[in-house]
Amino acid sequence: MSVLTDILVQAVAGAIGGNAVARSSKNLDLGPLGNTISGALGGGLGGQLLGSLIPALAGAAASGNFDIATVLGQAAGGGVTGAIVTAAVSMIKKRLIG
Template structure:
């Protein structure tokens, strides 16, 4: 499997975990369990990809073929944090719109 695909998978899972975690921590961000995971995964993939392009060392050594724990940790943290941030933003916007409709 190519390193890019592996990095994307790590970012997706980390983003889903980050999105679910931030929603559990603060109910103002909660979109529901499935939506938290989906929005977090998308945020993790997007944010992780941006982070990889800004910090090329996180992409890994091309052709190395080995496992690099620093690259794995960087993708995991980047995807998790990005997923949490995107879920929080989307949750705040959605809940503000729901509150506005009720008023």
Template sequence: MDLTSLLIQAASGAIGGNAAAAATKNDALGTLGNTIAGALGGGIGGQLLGPLLGLGGAAAASGLDINAIVTGFATGGVSGALTALVLGFLKAKFAT
């Protein structure tokens, strides 16, 4: 686990969480909640999703190049968006 790729995935997860919440206004956690949920989901999910899809080995072996950055943004953004959406959906369902 590389700290730089973890930070890239957490930042893109925060962006993905806020973008997903903007698309579904009813299931949002608020700006801070979406940012935290997206960053946690992007960091943790990106670390798990990359190796599962076979994207982690090449990025770790080659260092920080454009492929590693794009992979980090893709896996972190997707997993951050999904985490924020799921948590927002659960909040909306259990709040009523």
């Protein structure tokens, strides 16, 4: 798999994670577009960071082989980091704006 494919999987999973955390707590809601953007950015960037810290997530991508376990790992990492970034951005926004 290519790096672009990895980032796309992580960004989509991040957008899903961002929207999921916003639905679970209305205090963390940035609106549909805000949740999606912050989740996608968090998923894409956070997923790449996790991939560099946990070599097993980047192993199949480096070899060029498609591995469903790696894709699921990237999706999980992207979803979690997307949710975390969305929650963090929401909390920062609420502190700054009120």
